[in-house]
Amino acid sequence: MKSHVWRPFLVVLIIIAAFLILRAFLVPKDFGIHLQGTQYGNYTTGYYRKGDEDYWKAIKVKHRTRDYCKDCHPEEFENIMKSKHAKVQCENCHGPATDHPEKPEKLSIDRTRELCLRCHASLPYRPSVYAQLPGAPITLKMQDPVKHNPGIECVMCHSPHEAALKKEMLKKETRR
Amino acid sequence: MLVHGEIWTIKEQFVYPNEFIYWSIQIVMYPFITGLLAGAFILASLYHFLGIKELKEVSKFSLILSFALFFVAPIPLLLHLQLPFRGINVFLTPHFTSAISAFGLIYAAYGTVVAAEIWFIYRRYFVEMARSLRDKTDKRFSEKIKYIIFSVLTLGAYDVSVDALRKDEKAVKILAAVGIPTAFLLHGYAGFIFGSVKANALWMSPLMPFIFIMSAVVSGIALCMLTYIAVMEINKFLIKRKRTASLPFRSEKEIRRVEIYELRVTVKYLLMFMVVAITLEFFDLIFRGYTGVKSWEVLKNVIYERDFFNIFILQYGIGGVLPMFILLLPGLTVKRSVVGLILVLLGIFMMRWNVVIGGQMFSVTFDGYMHYKFPIIPHDYETFKEGLFGAILVGVMPFFLFWIFNKIAPVFDSQVKKT
Amino acid sequence: MNNSRREFLKDTVKAILLAGLPLSAFEVFKPEVFAATILKGNKGKQWAFVVDITKCVGCGMCVKACKLENEVPYDTTVSRTWIERYVVLKDGKVLTDSPMAGRDGYLKDDPQGQKIPKEDIARGFFVPKLCNLCRKSTCVQVCPVGASHYTPEGIVLVDREWCIGCGYCIMACPYGTRFFHPVYKTAEKCNICYHRITKGMNPACVDACTFGVRKHGDINDPNSEVRKIVLTERVSVLKDEYGTMPTTFYIGLDHTVR
Numbered sequence: 031m032k033s034h035v036w037r038p039f040l041v042v043l044i045i046i047a048a049f050l051i052l053r054a055f056l057v058p059k060d061f062g063i064h065l066q067g068t069q070y071g072n073y074t075t076g077y078y079r080k081g082d083e084d085y086w087k088a089i090k091v092k093h094r095t096r097d098y099c100k101d102c103h104p105e106e107f108e109n110i111m112k113s114k115h116a117k118v119q120c121e122n123c124h125g126p127a128t129d130h131p132e133k134p135e136k137l138s139i140d141r142t143r144e145l146c147l148r149c150h151a152s153l154p155y156r157p158s159v160y161a162q163l164p165g166a167p168i169t170l171k172m173q174d175p176v177k178h179n180p181g182i183e184c185v186m187c188h189s190p191h192e193a194a195l196k197k198e199m200l201k202k203e204t205r206r
Numbered sequence: 207m208l209v210h211g212e213i214w215t216i217k218e219q220f221v222y223p224n225e226f227i228y229w230s231i232q233i234v235m236y237p238f239i240t241g242l243l244a245g246a247f248i249l250a251s252l253y254h255f256l257g258i259k260e261l262k263e264v265s266k267f268s269l270i271l272s273f274a275l276f277f278v279a280p281i282p283l284l285l286h287l288q289l290p291f292r293g294i295n296v297f298l299t300p301h302f303t304s305a306i307s308a309f310g311l312i313y314a315a316y317g318t319v320v321a322a323e324i325w326f327i328y329r330r331y332f333v334e335m336a337r338s339l340r341d342k343t344d345k346r347f348s349e350k351i352k353y354i355i356f357s358v359l360t361l362g363a364y365d366v367s368v369d370a371l372r373k374d375e376k377a378v379k380i381l382a383a384v385g386i387p388t389a390f391l392l393h394g395y396a397g398f399i400f401g402s403v404k405a406n407a408l409w410m411s412p413l414m415p416f417i418f419i420m421s422a423v424v425s426g427i428a429l430c431m432l433t434y435i436a437v438m439e440i441n442k443f444l445i446k447r448k449r450t451a452s453l454p455f456r457s458e459k460e461i462r463r464v465e466i467y468e469l470r471v472t473v474k475y476l477l478m479f480m481v482v483a484i485t486l487e488f489f490d491l492i493f494r495g496y497t498g499v500k501s502w503e504v505l506k507n508v509i510y511e512r513d514f515f516n517i518f519i520l521q522y523g524i525g526g527v528l529p530m531f532i533l534l535l536p537g538l539t540v541k542r543s544v545v546g547l548i549l550v551l552l553g554i555f556m557m558r559w560n561v562v563i564g565g566q567m568f569s570v571t572f573d574g575y576m577h578y579k580f581p582i583i584p585h586d587y588e589t590f591k592e593g594l595f596g597a598i599l600v601g602v603m604p605f606f607l608f609w610i611f612n613k614i615a616p617v618f619d620s621q622v623k624k625t
Numbered sequence: 626m627n628n629s630r631r632e633f634l635k636d637t638v639k640a641i642l643l644a645g646l647p648l649s650a651f652e653v654f655k656p657e658v659f660a661a662t663i664l665k666g667n668k669g670k671q672w673a674f675v676v677d678i679t680k681c682v683g684c685g686m687c688v689k690a691c692k693l694e695n696e697v698p699y700d701t702t703v704s705r706t707w708i709e710r711y712v713v714l715k716d717g718k719v720l721t722d723s724p725m726a727g728r729d730g731y732l733k734d735d736p737q738g739q740k741i742p743k744e745d746i747a748r749g750f751f752v753p754k755l756c757n758l759c760r761k762s763t764c765v766q767v768c769p770v771g772a773s774h775y776t777p778e779g780i781v782l783v784d785r786e787w788c789i790g791c792g793y794c795i796m797a798c799p800y801g802t803r804f805f806h807p808v809y810k811t812a813e814k815c816n817i818c819y820h821r822i823t824k825g826m827n828p829a830c831v832d833a834c835t836f837g838v839r840k841h842g843d844i845n846d847p848n849s850e851v852r853k854i855v856l857t858e859r860v861s862v863l864k865d866e867y868g869t870m871p872t873t874f875y876i877g878l879d880h881t882v883r
Contacts, residue, residue: 034329034363035373038322041361049297057298058787061771070775074303075765078774082784089820092694093829117835122686126693148684148730149835155712155749156682156731170682175732207698210805219737220721220883222754222801223707228792288790288810295770295789306769306793404763404867405799500866570801571883573721 092126095119099127106191114193123190143175146184151175210288213589214579221574227566230592231580232286234562235600237396237418238425238555239282242604243275244393245426247320247385252475254323254382264468266327267437267617268430273320274607280313282600285591305399312395316388323381325361326374328615332359333366355614393422400561407501407572408508408565413490420483425554427476428547431469433608435544437617438465462540469543473533476550484526487557504572512575513564521560525553670778671872672817673844673851675860676753679877681838683708683751685730690833692728694818696808702726703804705815706755706830711881712736715747719881727751752882753838755830756781756802756815757863757871764794764803764814773812778843779872780819785811799867817841844872 060080063073070076099120100107110116121127123145124137152158152172159169179187189196211226246268253265284290300307325332339345339353363370394415400406401414438461445458491509494502509517532546563578581593590596691706692699708727712720720736731751734741758779765773765781772788775781783794788811795803795812806813818828822841826832831839842851851874854860860874863882875882 033373034361034365034370035377037361037363038318038325042318042322053298056294061299061787064777070777070779073301075762075775077299077301077771078782079771079784079787082774082782082786083776085785086782086816086819087823089695091821091824091826093690093832095826095832117837119832119835121690122833122835126690144729144732147732148686149682151730151732153683153731153734153749154743154746207701207807209701209703209807210810212702220709220723223702223704223723223726224795224804225801226804228795228805283791286791288792288805289788292770292787292789295772295787299771299787301768301771304767304769304793306767306791309769399793403767403796405797570799571721573719573883 090128092128093119093121094127095121102131109191110193113191115190118190141183141185143182143184146188146190147173147175150184210588214581214592216577216579217569217574218577219569219574220571221569221576222571225569225576227563227576227578229286229562229566230578231594231597232282232592232600234555234558235282235597236279236286237393237422237562238558239275239600239604240279240393240396241418241422241425241554241558242429243272243279243426244389244419244422245424245428246272246275246430247389247426248423249427249430249472249475251382251386251389254378255386264430264434264472267434268426269320269324269327270611270615270617271430271433271604271608272426273324274604274611276317276320277607278600278603280309281603282596283309285596285600305395305402308395312388312392316385316392319381319385319388323378323385324615325359326377326381329360329363329374330366330371331615332356333364336360337364359614390419394419400565405570406565407505408568409561411490411494413486417483417486417490420479420486421554421557423479424476424483425551427472427479428550428554431472431476432544432547432551433605434468435465435540435547465540466538469540470538473538473543477530477533480526480530480550484522501572504568508564508567508575512567513560516556516564517560521553521556525549525556529553669845670843671845672758672778672780672822672841673855673872673874674755674758674817675840675842675851675854675874675876676755677838677840677876678750678752678879678882680836681708681751681753682836683710683727683731684835685727686833686835687753687830687839688726688728690829691815691818694821694829697813698807699728701807703807703813704728705802705813706753709752709754709882710736710749711752711879712741712749713747713881714741714745716745721881721883750877750879752875752878753830754800754802754863755873756817757800757869757873758817759869759871761868761870763797763799763867763869767793767797769793776819780816780822781814782816782819783812783814785809788812799864799869 058079058081061078062080064071064076064078064080096107096119103120106120110118110120123140125140127137128134130137150171150173152174156172157170158172184190187195209226211228211230214230215226217225250265250269250272253262254269280293284293287293296307297310300310302308336353336356336359339349339356342349345353397415397418400409400418401411403409442458442461445461494505529546529549532542532549566576567578568575581589584590584593584595685708688704688706688708691697692704695705697704702725704726706726707723708731709721709723710727710731714720720739720741722737734743736749758781760779762775762781765775768774769791770787770789772784773781773794774784785806790805790810790812792805792812795805798814803812803814805811818826818830821828828839828841831841840851840854842849844852844855846852854876855874858876860876861878862871862874863878865871
C-alpha cells in the first residue's frame with residue numbers, strides 16, 4: 031500500500047469483508063445447495079433453505095376424506111356408499127373436518143341449491159351421461175334451475191345421501 | 207380482500223384468474239432511473255476516457271448527478287417489493303440464474319467505480335479543504351463537522367504533489383474506461399430482466415438490452431443537460447440579484463456563453479444515440495410483424511390499437527420525432543432546447559411505460575387484455591407507494607441528493623478555485 | 626504513538642479479512658456445489674399429474690377444497706387451481722371465462738357474461754388448471770433469492786420466510802399459476818398439497834373430485850396409474866413451446882385451450 035492510489039481499493043476490501051461477516055450472521059444455517067441425489071440438486075433448482083420443506087410439510091391437513099368420517103357416522107357412510115353419490119366426498123358438502131369433533135365441534139352443512147347445481151344444472155355443454163361412475167353408464171339428473179322448482183332447496187324433496195327422492199316424497203308420489 | 211394489483215387492473219375477455227398488472231409504476235421508474243444514471247455516467251466518461259474536451263464542464267456535473275441517481279436506483283425496486291425489508295436477501299443469497307440477483311453485484315461494482323472516480327477527481331479538493339479547516343483555529347460547530355467529513359474523505363492520502371496528481375488522472379482514466387462497460391451492464395441487465403421473460407411475448411427479445419442501453423444514454427444526456435441549464439439559470443438569477451460573492455461566474459454574459467456552447471456540443475451526442483435507439487426499436491417491431499408468431503395477433507392489437515396513443519403519439523411522435531426537429535433546426539436557443547429535452551425525457555419515460563405496462567396489457571392466454579388504472583390519489587399504503595406519489599418521490603430524490611453532494615464535491619471548476 | 630496506532634489499524638483490517646472471507650465464501654465456490662451442477666443424479670421419485678378434461682363437468686369442488694385446504698382467502702379471485710370454461714360457437718368464436726376461478730362452479734350458461742342462444746353453441750368443455758409441475762421451470766430459474774425451489778420429488782415450493790415479493794416468478798410463469806398471497810405477501814403457487822402427498826394422502830383437489838378428473842402419482846414408479854396413463858394414452862401438455870417440460874398431462878386437450 032505504498033501509493034495512495036490503492037486507498038479506495040482498501041475501502042472496497044473492508045466493505046466486502048464486513049458484508050461477508052454480516053452475511054454469515056443473517057443467512058440461515060440450512061441455506062445452500064441441497065443434494066438429494068436427484069436431478070434437482072443443482073444451483074439452478076435446489077438452492078434454498080432446507081427448513082422450508084418442513085414448513086410446508088407441517089401445514090395442517092383440513093380435508094380428512096371419508097375414511098375419517100366412517101367410524102363415527104357408520105350409518106350415513108353406508109347409506110351414501112350404496113347410493114349413486116358414493117364418489118362424492120363427505121367434506122364436499124359438510125366442509126373440511128379439520129379436528130372435528132374437537133375443533134370445530136359441529137360442521138356446517140351446505141344445503142343450498144347452488145351446491146347441488148354445481149353438478150346438476152343442465153348446460154348445453156355439460157355431459158349428462160356418465161360412464162365412469164359406479165354402476166356406469168349413469169345418467170346425471172340434469173335440471174334447468176330456472177324451471178325446476180325455483181326458490182326451494184333441493185334437500186326439501188331429495189336426499190343427498192341416497193341420491194334419490196326422500197322416502198316420504200316417494201310415498202306421496204305413489205299415492206297420487 | 208383485495209389481491210395485490212387488483213385495485214389498478216381492469217380485465218377484459220379471458221385473463222387467467224391469477225393474472226394482474228403486478229409490475230406497476232415503480233418498475234417503470236426503475237429502468238428510467240437506472241437509464242438516467244447510466245447515461246449520465248457515459249456522458250461524463252466521454253470526457254474522462256475519450257478526452258472529448260468540449261464536455262469538460264459537463265463531465266464533473268454529470269458524474270455527480272450520476273452518483274446521486276445511483277443511490278435512488280434501488281428505491282423504486284424496494285417500493286415495488288411486497289416485503290421491502292427483505293430486499294437485503296438479494297445480496298445475501300443471490301441466485302444468479304435470475305437476472306434480478308445480478309443487481310447486487312453489478313450495482314455494487316458500478317457504485318465502487320463511480321465513487322472511486324469521484325474520489326480521484328476531488329481528492330485534491332478534499333485535501334485542500336481538510337488542510338485549511340485543520341489550520342483554522344476556533345472552529346465553529348459546522349466547521350468541525352465539515353473538517354471530519356473532509357478528512358475522512360481524503361482516506362488519509364494527503365499527498366498532492368504533481369506526481370501524485372498525475373497518478374490520480376491516470377486512475378480516473380482507467381476507472382472511466384472500466385465504468386463504461388459497467389454502466390452498460392447495469393442498464394443492459396435491466397433490459398435483460400425484461401428481455402429474458404419468455405412468458406411475456408412483448409418483452410422477450412434479444413434486442414431488449416441494447417434498446418435499453420441506447421435509450422438510457424439518450425435520457426441520461428437529456429437529464430444532465432436539463433439540470434445543467436437549471437443550475438446555470440439559477441446562477442444567472444443570483445447574479446442579477448448581485449449576490450456574486452460566492453458564485454463561480456462573474457457575469458450573466460459569461461454564463462450565457464458557456465451554457466449555449468455546452469448545449470450545442472452535447473445535443474449532437476444526444477441525437478446520435480437517439481437515432482440508434484429508435485432504429486433498434488423499429489427493427490424489433492418490424493421483425494415481430496414479419497415473423498408473426500402465435501403471439502403477434504394479440505401484440506398487434508396492443509401496439510396498433512389499444513396502446514397506439516402511448517406508443518406512436520407520445521413515445522415516437524411527441525417524445526421522438528418532435529424533439530429531434532426542435533433540437534436539429536439551426537440557431538438553437540436555451541429555451542428551445544429545454545422544451546426539446548423535456549420532450550426527450552417524456553419520450554424515454556413513455557418507452558419504459560410502454561415496455562413495462564404495455565407488456566402486461568395482454569394476458570398470457572393471448573385471449574384477453576388488462577387495462578392499467580394508474581392510482582393517482584392514494585388511499586392506502588399500496589396505492590401510495592405504487593402510485594403517483596411514490597413515483598414523484600422517486601423522481602425528486604436524485605435532485606435532493608445532488609444538492610447535498612454538490613456541497614461536498616462542487617461541480618464547477620470555478621467554484622472550486624474560489625473556495 | 627501515531628505509528629503504532631496505524632499498525633494496529635492495519636492488523637485489525639487484516640484480521641477482519643482473514644476471519645471474514647472463509648466464513649461465507651460464496652456457495653458456488655464449494656467443490657460439492659460444482660459437483661452438483663455437473664451430476665445428473667439418479668431417477669428418484671417424480672410427482673406428476675394427469676387431468677382428464679373429457680370427464681370434467683365444471684362443478685368447482687376442487688377449487689373450493691383447494692382454497693380451504695391451503696388457506697388462500699376464499700373471497701379472492703386468485704386460486705392455486707382453477708377451472709376454465711370454453712364455449713366454442715358455431716361461427717368459430719371461442720368464449721372463455723373463469724369467474725372467481727370457478728370456485729362456485731358453473732350454474733348458468735353465461736360465458737363471459739353473455740347470453741348465447743343454445744343453437745349457436747357448437748361445443749363446450751371445462752379445463753381444470755393447476756401447477757404444471759415443470760421439470761425446467763422458469764419460476765425457479767428467475768427467483769433472485771432462492772426462495773422458489775424444487776423439492777427432491779420435483780415439486781416447486783416457495784419459501785414464505787425468504788421470498789421478497791418481487792413478482793419475477795409470477796411474470797415468468799407462462800401458465801399464470803402464481804400470485805401474491807394476500808396475507809403473507811409472498812408468491813404463492815400450487816404445490817399439489819405438499820403437506821398431504823408427503824403423508825401419503827391425495828391432494829385436496831384429487832379427493833374432492835367426484836368424477837375422477839384428477840390423478841397424481843410418481844411417474845418413475847412402474848406401477849403408478851399416472852405412469853400407465855402417460856405411457857399408454859394420448860396425452861398432451863400445455864404450452865410446450867416454452868420448453869418448460871411440464872409433467873401435468875392432459876387427456877382430451879383442445880387447440881382452443883390457452
